[in-house]
Amino acid sequence: MKAGFSLFNRSELLFLVILIGLIFIVLPFGLDIFRLNLVGKYLTYAFVALGLVLCWGSGGILSLGQGLFFGLGGYCMAMFLKLEASTPEATKIQSTPGIPDFMDWNQITELPWFWEPFHSLPFTLLAIIAVPTFFAFIIGLAMFTRRVGGVYFAIITQAFAAILTILIIGQQGYTGGVNGITDLRTLLGWDIRTDDAKYVLYFVNGGLLIACLLLAQFIRQCKLGRLLVAMRDQEDRVRFSGYNVANLKIFVFCLAAAISAIGGAMFTLQVGFMSPSFVGIVPSIEMVIYCAVGGRLSLFGAIYGTLLVNYAKTVFSEVLPEVWLFAMGALFIGVVMAFPNGIAGLYQTYLEPKVRRLLEVGGKEPDPVDTSSIAARPAE
Amino acid sequence: MAAENDFLLAIEGLTVSFDGFRAVDDLTLYIDPNEIRVIIGPNGAGKTTVLDLICGKTKATEGSIKFKGQELTAMREHEIVTAGVGRKFQTPSIYEDLTVFENLEISYPRGRTVFGAIMFRRDQVVIDRVNEIAEMIFLDGLLDLRAAFLSHGQKQWLEIGMLLIQDPELLMLDEPVAGMSVSERQKTADLLKKIIKGRSVIVIEHDMKFAEDIAHRVTVLHQGKVLSEGDMERVKNDPKVVEVYLGH
Amino acid sequence: MFSDYTMAELGSIFAMQGFAGLSLFSVFVLMALGLAIIFGQMGVINMAHGEFMILGAYVTYLCSNLFSEYLPGLFSIYFFLAMICAFIASGALGMLVEWAMIRHLYKRPLDTLLATWGLSLILQQTYRSVFGAREVGVTIPDWMMGALPLTDIVEIPINGIFVMILTISITVAVYFLMYRSGWGKQVRAVTQNRVMAGAVGINTERTDRLTFGIGCGIAGVAGSAFTMIGSTGPTAGQLYIVDTFLVVVFGGASSLLGTIASAFTISQAQSSIEFFLSGSMAKVLTLLTVVGILMLRPQGLFTLKVRR
Numbered sequence: 001m002k003a004g005f006s007l008f009n010r011s012e013l014l015f016l017v018i019l020i021g022l023i024f025i026v027l028p029f030g031l032d033i034f035r036l037n038l039v040g041k042y043l044t045y046a047f048v049a050l051g052l053v054l055c056w057g058s059g060g061i062l063s064l065g066q067g068l069f070f071g072l073g074g075y076c077m078a079m080f081l082k083l084e085a086s087t088p089e090a091t092k093i094q095s096t097p098g099i100p101d102f103m104d105w106n107q108i109t110e111l112p113w114f115w116e117p118f119h120s121l122p123f124t125l126l127a128i129i130a131v132p133t134f135f136a137f138i139i140g141l142a143m144f145t146r147r148v149g150g151v152y153f154a155i156i157t158q159a160f161a162a163i164l165t166i167l168i169i170g171q172q173g174y175t176g177g178v179n180g181i182t183d184l185r186t187l188l189g190w191d192i193r194t195d196d197a198k199y200v201l202y203f204v205n206g207g208l209l210i211a212c213l214l215l216a217q218f219i220r221q222c223k224l225g226r227l228l229v230a231m232r233d234q235e236d237r238v239r240f241s242g243y244n245v246a247n248l249k250i251f252v253f254c255l256a257a258a259i260s261a262i263g264g265a266m267f268t269l270q271v272g273f274m275s276p277s278f279v280g281i282v283p284s285i286e287m288v289i290y291c292a293v294g295g296r297l298s299l300f301g302a303i304y305g306t307l308l309v310n311y312a313k314t315v316f317s318e319v320l321p322e323v324w325l326f327a328m329g330a331l332f333i334g335v336v337m338a339f340p341n342g343i344a345g346l347y348q349t350y351l352e353p354k355v356r357r358l359l360e361v362g363g364k365e366p367d368p369v370d371t372s373s374i375a376a377r378p379a380e
Numbered sequence: 381m382a383a384e385n386d387f388l389l390a391i392e393g394l395t396v397s398f399d400g401f402r403a404v405d406d407l408t409l410y411i412d413p414n415e416i417r418v419i420i421g422p423n424g425a426g427k428t429t430v431l432d433l434i435c436g437k438t439k440a441t442e443g444s445i446k447f448k449g450q451e452l453t454a455m456r457e458h459e460i461v462t463a464g465v466g467r468k469f470q471t472p473s474i475y476e477d478l479t480v481f482e483n484l485e486i487s488y489p490r491g492r493t494v495f496g497a498i499m500f501r502r503d504q505v506v507i508d509r510v511n512e513i514a515e516m517i518f519l520d521g522l523l524d525l526r527a528a529f530l531s532h533g534q535k536q537w538l539e540i541g542m543l544l545i546q547d548p549e550l551l552m553l554d555e556p557v558a559g560m561s562v563s564e565r566q567k568t569a570d571l572l573k574k575i576i577k578g579r580s581v582i583v584i585e586h587d588m589k590f591a592e593d594i595a596h597r598v599t600v601l602h603q604g605k606v607l608s609e610g611d612m613e614r615v616k617n618d619p620k621v622v623e624v625y626l627g628h
Numbered sequence: 629m630f631s632d633y634t635m636a637e638l639g640s641i642f643a644m645q646g647f648a649g650l651s652l653f654s655v656f657v658l659m660a661l662g663l664a665i666i667f668g669q670m671g672v673i674n675m676a677h678g679e680f681m682i683l684g685a686y687v688t689y690l691c692s693n694l695f696s697e698y699l700p701g702l703f704s705i706y707f708f709l710a711m712i713c714a715f716i717a718s719g720a721l722g723m724l725v726e727w728a729m730i731r732h733l734y735k736r737p738l739d740t741l742l743a744t745w746g747l748s749l750i751l752q753q754t755y756r757s758v759f760g761a762r763e764v765g766v767t768i769p770d771w772m773m774g775a776l777p778l779t780d781i782v783e784i785p786i787n788g789i790f791v792m793i794l795t796i797s798i799t800v801a802v803y804f805l806m807y808r809s810g811w812g813k814q815v816r817a818v819t820q821n822r823v824m825a826g827a828v829g830i831n832t833e834r835t836d837r838l839t840f841g842i843g844c845g846i847a848g849v850a851g852s853a854f855t856m857i858g859s860t861g862p863t864a865g866q867l868y869i870v871d872t873f874l875v876v877v878f879g880g881a882s883s884l885l886g887t888i889a890s891a892f893t894i895s896q897a898q899s900s901i902e903f904f905l906s907g908s909m910a911k912v913l914t915l916l917t918v919v920g921i922l923m924l925r926p927q928g929l930f931t932l933k934v935r936r
Contacts, residue, residue: 062738142923151673151737152926155873156919162870163915170908223491223500226482230475237473240435241487241542242461243497251494281870285745292742325753332746336739337732 007214007221010359011352015300019213023206033195040202040270042310043209045070047263049291049302050209050216051256056288057296058225059252060232061149065157066260066287068164069132071279073261075168075175076131078274079115080124081184081192082176101183106173115174121188128265129258136257140250147246149235158281165280180275184268192269205266209303212259216299219255228252289328292335295344305342387446388413388580389434389550394443396433403429405604407443411550416581418591421601422624427584428470430601431552434582435467436460447550462492466548470555472535476528480519480538483527484510487542509545516574517541518567533564537571544575551575552582557590569593600624641903649899651788651857654795656891658850659872660879661802664887666843667876669806669819670836672730673741676748677872678865680722680844683751684714684851685860686759692766692855704769707852714848722844726837734836748866755862763861772856787856794853802846803884815839874918894918 008016027039048066056062088098096109103111117123139160143153168175176182184192191197219225227248231238239245268274277283286309294305309331316324339345389411396404404426411417419427432438434445436457445452452460475483488509491500514520517537522530527538536556543551556572557565569590572583576594585591591598591612598615600607608618615621633641659681666674674680691710695703725747733740768787775785806812817825818835826832854860875894879886894914901910 056738060738062741064741143926146923146926148923148926151741152877154738154741155673155870155877156922158870159874159915159919163912163919166908166915167912170906170912219498222498223486224494224497226478226486227497229477230483230486233475233477234473236437236469237475237539237542238486239457240437240461240467240469242458242489242492242546244456244458244493247494248497281866285742288742322753322757325749325756329746329748329750329753332749333729333743334746336736336743336746337729340739 007217011355012217012300014355014359016210016213019300019303020210023209024203028199028202033198036202037198037270038314039307040198040205041267042307043205043303044263044267044270045287045290045310046209046303046306047212047266048260048287049294049306050212050299051259052288052291053296053299053302054216054219054228054252054259055256056291057298058220058228058232059249060228061249061253062154062288063157063253063256063284064154064281064288065159065161065284066256067279067281067284068157068161069136069257069260070264070267070283070287071164071168071274071276072132072135073128073264074268074274074278075181075264076118076124076127076261077265077268078181078184079118080121081187081268082181083115083119084187085183085185100176100181102176102179102181103173108173112174128261132257132261132264133254136254137250140253141246144246144249144253149249158284161279161284162281165276168276168279176275178276180273180277182273182275184272187269193272198270201266201270205270208262208266212262213299213303216259219252220299224248224251286328289332289335293331293342295342295347297341298344301342301344301347308343387411388415388448390444390446391430391434392444392446394430394433394440394445396429396438396441402604404433407601407604407606409599409606411580411582413549413580414578416576416583416594416596418583418585418595418598419601420585420588420591420598421607424603425601426604427601428554429604431467431554431582431584434460434552435465458492461546461548462489464549465552466543466546466550467552468539468543468554468556470558472532472539474527474530474535474538474542476526478527479524480514480527480530481510481523483538484513484541484545487545489546513541513545516544517571533560533568536560536568540568540571540575548579550580550582554584555586556583557585557587565590642900647784647788649896650792652899653892653895654791654857655850655854655868656872656875656895657795657799657888658853659847659868660875660887660891661799661884662843662845662847662850663872663876664879664884665802665806665815665846666840667873668883668887669815670839670843671737671819672734672840673737673744673873674730674840674843675741675745675869676725676751676865677744677844677847678867678869679748679751679755680718680847680865681851681854681868682755682860682862682865683718683721684848685855685864686755686764686851687714687717687848688852688855689759689764689766689860696767703767704771707769707856711849711852714852715845716848718848718851719841719845722847723837723841725844726840730840731833731836748869752862752866759862761862763859763864765859766855768856791853791856798846798849799884799888805842806884811835811838871915874915874922878918878922 023043028036031039048070052063052066082100086098086100091097091099091101091104094101094104096104099108099111118127139157143149143156148156169178172178186192192201227238227243231245231248235245264274264278267278290306290309291302292305293309294303295301312327313324316327335342341348387410389409391407391409394404394407394409395402407426407430409430419430421427429438433440434452436452436455440453443453447460447463447465450463452463452465455463475486478486485502485506488506490506491497510523511520514523517540519530519534519538519541522534527535530538540553540556553572557568560568565587572594583591583594595612597610598612599609600615600618600621602624607624608615608621659677662680663674663677666672666677688707688710691706691713695706699706729743729747730740733743772787772790776789806815814825814830814835817828817830818832822832825835851860858864871894875891876887878894879888879890897917898910898914901913905913
């Protein structure tokens with residue numbers, strides 16, 4: 001048993017290189033800007049999937065309300081951009097110039113207090129992380145210290161996602177309602193709708209995704225990651241080994257929320273609007289399936305799963321929209337019944353032995369026991 | 381009051397009722413430092429519930445549990461562990477998806493907060509301690525094996541090892557030899573005799589020979605109350621005990 | 629918000645909203661009864677429960693069309709036959725699903741949740757393909773039309789009363805089935821100790837399948853009743869599923885009385901607030917309150933303290 005710490009083993013390092021190559025070289029050169037922007041949008045969901053690997057795959061905590069955090073992050077960004085687009089000059093035809101157009105349509109004559117701070121970009125960037133994390137903390141604190149877990153937690157997070165959606169749609173004067181916050185134009189004067197800007201945003205998004213991947217991998221490789229797995233299997237044993245289980249859960253839930261929120265903010269920037277249709281029950285549970293298809297135990301798998309499901313969704317929606325729901329339903333059932341560890345599980349069963357043999361040529365034998373690949377039991 | 385401080389564990393007037401049913405009823409029990417106490421009693425006597433109450437898994441309805449003068453009933457589970465109480469469950473509860481090494485490492489008492497767990501590094505001190513414990517519990521050759529692949533007896537040993545690495549002052553074992561083969565049973569008895577030195581131990585056991593082997597004193601529980609207490613010889617000849625075990 | 633109204637007006641408002649709440653209550657109870665059996669007794673999360681209900685509604689719709697086409701003479705009583713058909717159809721589908729899917733997932737509740745969500749998507753799209761995306765309504769027999777005037781401002785629609793009576797009858801039937809019949813005893817034996825139940829000669833697999841089937845069948849009957857007060861669309865089931873789960877959890881998952889009490893509380897709260905605030909705010913407030921209370925008392929309102 002070696003002392004010390006390594007972030008990646010040999011084959012994971014190879015995955016990282018392949019993923020970086022795919023995101024930063026192959027896709028940008030292979031696709032036109034319209035398609036690349038689409039991939040960028042898919043990749044924002046991958047943030048949520050990464051969070052779910054930590055929370056659900058490692059820790060066994062299934063949240064069906066991740067759209068809540070994705071949405072909060074996205075809305076924070078959208079509020080800043082909307083305020084920037086609503087200068088008194090640009091909105092002088094309104095009865096109250098200088099406030100977002102949807103507020104004017106709803107006979108609101110003054111900017112609500114909670115919109116005020118979003119004039120500032122530093123505040124906005126802070127809020128993108130802090131607001132969802134705060135909500136996750138409150139939910140986590142209330143639920144985990146009361147030992148609410150499993151399906152109860154799943155249902156209650158789902159209720160939260162529903163509550164936020166109803167609230168956004170109901171309070172359209174403050175939130176833009178069912179259409180969301182649209183018509184976003186510039187970030188500090190820089191037009192985000194041009195092709196150049198879309199390229200830049202794509203690369204920023206990719207960079208952030210890799211950073212979050214590294215962060216998540218670090219968490220999984222340190223003792224906290226093993227504690228999460230331990231907690232998933234034998235919560236009481238962890239508790240009676242002197243750990244405050246609730247704190248561990250709250251932390252990982254908050255971390256997953258923060259990562260999801262970054263994805264939400266990047267979504268707003270790349271797509272140019274944010275609406276409640278990315279917040280509620282249906283999108284939240286869809287994000288779970290991205291993670292499940294890729295493999296709930298694999299960070300890389302989660303990213304590929306997200307890309308694959310969204311690509312399939314786009315193709316189906318263009319060609320055979322009515323088949324898509326069937327395919328989606330079958331995906332849920334199939335992944336759970338036949339491939340509980342998703343693409344990553346299939347890879348580990350069929351391809352990994354071969355890859356491992358290839359890697360061993362000219363290298364030291366890799367550590368035969370690595371926790372990420374053996375922790376391959378579906379969470380209960 | 382002064383005498384109370386001499387006990388490692390002082391349970392007084394402990395009662396817990398589940399919807400009217402008193403599983404433990406006005407129980408009083410004192411454990412000395414370095415004492416090995418065996419608790420026996422028929423099924424449903426409340427033995428496991430007593431351990432649950434001490435380690436905080438179940439909250440008491442009434443009464444007090446003092447451990448080195450600290451009131452355990454007011455503490456949360458992990459605080460009780462940190463105070464020095466370790467507990468082994470009846471069925472082996474280990475982390476099947478982790479290796480034997482990782483199982484022991486997680487139980488090593490360092491980095492128990494969230495940030496402590498993030499900053500925790502596997503240094504030589506940890507590795508040496510894990511190796512030492514692994515040798516004691518007959519698993520030194522199996523450190524890299526996933527715990528799921530261990531036999532039932534090995535899992536029981538691993539859990540004992542996980543407690544041992546915490547070095548608790550009070551160790552509570554719930555039927556440690558249940559479900560073991562004869563040879564495993566013998567090895568476990570030897571192991572227990574080795575590890576009980578320098579600490580207090582409460583053991584729940586049905587195996588009378590095993591109990592007689594290790595016990596300093598025996599407590600017989602019946603219907604949530606202490607039926608008899610004392611050394612094994614006395615307890616065995618107590619007519620009340622004979623009545624409960626053989627009477628019907 | 630109360631200051632604008634006189635006491636008499638407030639009384640009438642609460643009475644009217646109370647009755648509106650009772651319709652919602654009926655829907656909640658009918659859906660929750662099936663869930664209380666499947667989730668409360670078996671511990672299975674069935675996200676497709678709403679779709680089983682909608683199946684019952686569509687079966688009722690088909691029966692209504694068949695009767696008005698071929699047996700107009702019997703139209704006034706078609707509903708009772710439709711209810712039986714709905715029970716059989718949803719129950720049979722439920723047993724099929726249990727056999728093909730659920731029984732493999734008993735030890736993985738979170739996975740059951742995902743798989744049944746997938747099932748709900750498939751069923752929704754099936755309904756959309758077969759019956760169209762638009763909502764359909766059944767023709768209500770003449771005797772169910774109209775309303776009973778209670779005071780000059782308060783009127784009670786007859787179909788509402790009918791659904792109420794139906795709800796009460798089904799509840800009583802479920803109670804007797806669960807707590808007074810041999811089958812109910814078997815179900816509870818299997819949930820409490822599967823191995824032991826098997827050892828004393830209960831066919832646990834068959835009991836599971838039948839339990840799931842009956843839970844789904846009751847959802848079908850609920851859907852049938854639902855057509856009397858609202859129209860049916862492919863996604864109507866999904867609208868209620870989270871609310872219904874909250875109802876069941878709020879009441880304490882395994883307590884039938886708790887389920888009914890919590891359905892009553894939630895529906896009454898929601899429809900009373902609805903009059904003063906917008907419908908969406910009423911729902912937000914109700915959900916937040918329920919979730920808030922659940923955080924304080926996660927085991928639900930009506931549960932026994934047991935050794936874990």
